[in-house]
Amino acid sequence: MKHLGLLQKGETAVISGILHNCPAEIRQRLLDLGFVKGTRVRIENISPLKDPVAYRIHHTQISLRREDASYIEIEINENEE
Amino acid sequence: MMNAACEVCEFNTASDLKKLGGISGKYDYTIALAGNPNTGKSTVFNALTGLRQHTGNWPGKTVTRAEGSFSYRDKTFKLVDLPGTYSLMSDSEDEEVARDFVLFGKPDVTVVVVDAARLERNLSLVLQILEITTNTVLCLNLMDEARRHGIAIDLRTLSRDLEIPVIATSARSKEGISELITAIHTMATHGNTVKKHLLTDIPDDTGEAIEELTANLQRLDPDLPNTRWIALRLLENDQGIIRALQQGNTAPGLHSELDDILNKAKNYRSSLDGHYQDDIAEAMYSKAARLVKDSVSGNASQRAFRMDRAIDNIVTHRIWGFPIMFLLLGAVLWTTIIGANYPSQMLSTLLLDTLYPWLKNGAETLHFPWWLSGFLIDGVYLATAWVIAVMLPPMAIFFPLFTLLEDFGYLPRVAFNLDRVFKTSGAHGKQALTMSMGFGCNAAGVVATRIINSPREKLIAIITNNFSLCNGRWPTQILIATIFIGVLVPKPWSGTVSVLAVVGIVVLGIAFTFFTSWLLSRTLLKGKSSFFTLELPPYRPPKVWQTLYTSLIDRTLIVLWRAVIFAAPAGAVIWLISNMIIGDQSLALWLIHGLDPAGLFIGLNGVILLAYIVAIPANEIVIPTILMLTTMVIGTTTLGAGAGVLFEGSETEISALLQAGGWTTLTAVNLMLFSLLHNPCSTTIYTIYKETGSRKWTVVATLLPIVYGVLVCLAVTLIWHALS
Numbered sequence: 001m002k003h004l005g006l007l008q009k010g011e012t013a014v015i016s017g018i019l020h021n022c023p024a025e026i027r028q029r030l031l032d033l034g035f036v037k038g039t040r041v042r043i044e045n046i047s048p049l050k051d052p053v054a055y056r057i058h059h060t061q062i063s064l065r066r067e068d069a070s071y072i073e074i075e076i077n078e079n080e081e
Numbered sequence: 082m083m084n085a086a087c088e089v090c091e092f093n094t095a096s097d098l099k100k101l102g103g104i105s106g107k108y109d110y111t112i113a114l115a116g117n118p119n120t121g122k123s124t125v126f127n128a129l130t131g132l133r134q135h136t137g138n139w140p141g142k143t144v145t146r147a148e149g150s151f152s153y154r155d156k157t158f159k160l161v162d163l164p165g166t167y168s169l170m171s172d173s174e175d176e177e178v179a180r181d182f183v184l185f186g187k188p189d190v191t192v193v194v195v196d197a198a199r200l201e202r203n204l205s206l207v208l209q210i211l212e213i214t215t216n217t218v219l220c221l222n223l224m225d226e227a228r229r230h231g232i233a234i235d236l237r238t239l240s241r242d243l244e245i246p247v248i249a250t251s252a253r254s255k256e257g258i259s260e261l262i263t264a265i266h267t268m269a270t271h272g273n274t275v276k277k278h279l280l281t282d283i284p285d286d287t288g289e290a291i292e293e294l295t296a297n298l299q300r301l302d303p304d305l306p307n308t309r310w311i312a313l314r315l316l317e318n319d320q321g322i323i324r325a326l327q328q329g330n331t332a333p334g335l336h337s338e339l340d341d342i343l344n345k346a347k348n349y350r351s352s353l354d355g356h357y358q359d360d361i362a363e364a365m366y367s368k369a370a371r372l373v374k375d376s377v378s379g380n381a382s383q384r385a386f387r388m389d390r391a392i393d394n395i396v397t398h399r400i401w402g403f404p405i406m407f408l409l410l411g412a413v414l415w416t417t418i419i420g421a422n423y424p425s426q427m428l429s430t431l432l433l434d435t436l437y438p439w440l441k442n443g444a445e446t447l448h449f450p451w452w453l454s455g456f457l458i459d460g461v462y463l464a465t466a467w468v469i470a471v472m473l474p475p476m477a478i479f480f481p482l483f484t485l486l487e488d489f490g491y492l493p494r495v496a497f498n499l500d501r502v503f504k505t506s507g508a509h510g511k512q513a514l515t516m517s518m519g520f521g522c523n524a525a526g527v528v529a530t531r532i533i534n535s536p537r538e539k540l541i542a543i544i545t546n547n548f549s550l551c552n553g554r555w556p557t558q559i560l561i562a563t564i565f566i567g568v569l570v571p572k573p574w575s576g577t578v579s580v581l582a583v584v585g586i587v588v589l590g591i592a593f594t595f596f597t598s599w600l601l602s603r604t605l606l607k608g609k610s611s612f613f614t615l616e617l618p619p620y621r622p623p624k625v626w627q628t629l630y631t632s633l634i635d636r637t638l639i640v641l642w643r644a645v646i647f648a649a650p651a652g653a654v655i656w657l658i659s660n661m662i663i664g665d666q667s668l669a670l671w672l673i674h675g676l677d678p679a680g681l682f683i684g685l686n687g688v689i690l691l692a693y694i695v696a697i698p699a700n701e702i703v704i705p706t707i708l709m710l711t712t713m714v715i716g717t718t719t720l721g722a723g724a725g726v727l728f729e730g731s732e733t734e735i736s737a738l739l740q741a742g743g744w745t746t747l748t749a750v751n752l753m754l755f756s757l758l759h760n761p762c763s764t765t766i767y768t769i770y771k772e773t774g775s776r777k778w779t780v781v782a783t784l785l786p787i788v789y790g791v792l793v794c795l796a797v798t799l800i801w802h803a804l805s
């Protein structure tokens with residue numbers, strides 16, 4: 001099992017859920033921003049100091065810190081670029 | 082496509098439209114403008130009301146409710162521009178204003194403004210709003226951008242699927258606004274007969290819980306609106322809704338039954354084990370995806386955003402990201418400094434060299450007593466004129482430039498680049514945005530902190546905003562840098578060195594921002610940096626001329642207003658203390674001599690300290706006050722116009738005067754430091770009090786910079802003396 005914090009640039013992943021230990025406030029914000037099961041996500045940009053990372057999701061760019069991204073479970077899609 | 086001539090034609094519906102602007106009164110209907118951040122709500126608001134609510138290409142530009150109005154076909158409409166929100170489901174503070182208005186403000190029509198090029202993300206909020214009210218109009222804005230990206234939207238299908246009117250607009254060029262008005266009017270007068278719920282994909286167990294609670298609520302009070310939404314919220318333990326239900330929204334006899342329902346909700350909550358939140362969000366996004374599939378063609382995700390990605394790769398580059406940031410800051414400062422010179426000179430020739438003697442002569446001809454003409458013309462008029470001459474040009478250059486960067490979409494990238502540093506100091510990444518606003522005006526920066534969701538980090542952002550060198554302090558920095566620092570190097574270099582000295586002060590201010598954030602996070606405001614999410618909006622080519630024009634007008638009005646409200650009374654005070662004789666000298670001299678020992682101890686002097694006390698209302702009058710007081714102290718001089726009279730002189734004259742007043746390079750350096758590190762101006766202090774609602778934090782925010790200022794000046798003085 002992988003989480004979004006481990007995604008590499010160039011890989012595409014599909015979200016499989018938000019981890020149970022994610023604090024309620026963060027969970028709600030992530031859901032509101034569209035980090036829901038079945039959504040495809042990709043790394044668009046990494047900030048100069050390596051954190052945060054901007055993800056492309058639902059055709060928009062949302063930046064998250066790695067520690068918050070690690071609450072998001074993903075499955076890496078091997079077939080795509 | 083609608084052409085511009087039609088939009089102004091008398092036969093166009095828009096000609097029935099009377100823009101009432103901000104005029105208040107009674108309205109027939111209330112209209113709410115809701116939507117995700119950055120979809121053009123404020124631009125639509127402006128197009129409808131003719132007002133100039135600020136717009137900007139970053140999430141969080143609008144933080145308060147703005148109200149305006151228009152009338153159409155004998156009906157008056159109150160329009161409420163709301164801050165952007167991604168969802169109505171959270172209880173986060175930054176989305177509170179919008180959420181509360183949509184839920185409890187009872188608008189007659191809710192207009193949801195969405196970004197046509199990013200429909201999928203936007204539809205989630207639309208679906209939530211439709212759960213609450215179907216008296217909704219969908220405004221599909223940014224159509225020009227969608228077209229540019231090759232996205233086509235079938236309005237008919239979308240409108241049929243959602244069962245609400247869908248209007249395509251490009252609010253910035255006013256395209257589609259008249260259709261939007263017609264749709265609002267129709268919806269307001271007729272309402273929407275369809276009241277169906279669209280959220281149908283919710284898994285069985287969550288769905289059953291919602292059905293059960295809805296039925297219970299309906300039985301409890303048949304008049305209760307939005308029972309399904311309330312049921313959803315009860316499942317999520319929304320305290321605001323529970324409170325609203327408990328307080329009077331239900332008949333008094335029903336309390337025990339309400340408690341039953343609340344208990345039931347609690348049981349469901351534990352049996353569903355937390356996944357109802359995910360269920361509902363998933364249902365919403367899968368519905369949105371299906372709607373998009375039905376009505377949108379031409380997926381732009383690969384091709385059209387290539388340009389954006391290219392720009393992002395440069396401005397957030399591992400190596401170039403930071404240098405570019407400082408280069409842009411330097412370029413904006415440089416343009417402001419160089420560009421302000423000429424108009425400043427012109428204004429001071431007009432207001433000080435021409436109008437001032439003319440007023441003086443006029444007063445003499447009319448036989449004004451000396452104290453009256455002194456008070457009015459030397460005191461009040463001169464201070465006001467100074468502020469206008471010194472402040473107007475840099476403000477009128479800086480703000481439009483800043484607005485251009487803002488409109489382009491660069492600011493969120495600054496936050497993206499700097500977040501890591503803010504996080505390390507225990508603060509929030511969005512503080513980068515409020516810090517940038519502070520370079521214009523600290524009061525504006527303090528208001529902007531509302532985009533920061535955690536109270537602790539918001540307080541840090543408020544307290545440290547003063548370390549962003551605001552516009553009111555630049556003239557001081559520039560003047561002192563030019564006449565004391567620039568002259569230390571050979572002539573060809575003096576301009577560059579002066580600019581570098583000012584940039585150095587700005588960077589020092591940023592360093593103090595980080596240091597103070599770090600310090601507060603470890604002492605008074607203990608805690609760790611909370612989570613950070615930020616949407617990076619697409620780059621949008623700014624409308625250069627329009628931006629320059631409106632920004633210029635806005636700034637001019639603000640500066641003039643400040644001049645009248647703050648500078649005029651300060652001018653009166655300066656004149657009075659210089660002319661009130663106690664014993665053998667004026668009150669001002671008593672004060673200066675009293676403050677001198679303390680001032681000299683920290684490498685400044687009594688004149689500077691007194692000037693800073695007098696200038697609390699408006700930092701821009703520090704330099705003229707210093708000059709006037711210095712003249713008075715050294716007594717005889719060719720420059721100056723008498724006690725309590727502000728004046729201007731050429732740089733050489735000023736330099737000679739200050740040196741006669743005992744100034745050295747050390748005094749100049751310390752003045753520049755003290756100008757960065759002292760209390761915020763009175764407007765900012767008042768704004769801090771309003772935003773925090775706390776005397777304690779207002780006092781901390783006011784005194785902390787002074788403590789810094791004194792310590793830093795003292796340290797510099799000691800080191801200076803040790804070295805020389």
Ligand SMILES: Nc1nc2c(ncn2[C@@H]2O[C@H](COP(=O)(O)OP(=O)(O)O)[C@@H](O)[C@H]2O)c(=O)[nH]1
Binds near residue numbers: 121
């Ligand atoms: N190209 C284009 N840009 C627009 C349009 N409407 C708004 N904008 C720009 O989009 C940005 C966000 O607008 P704003 O009204 O502040 O959005 P709000 O956050 O929803 O209030 C600003 O830079 C606007 O100039 C439009 O129809 N077309």
Ligand SMILES: [Mg+2]
Binds near residue numbers: 123136
């Ligand atoms: Mg807005």
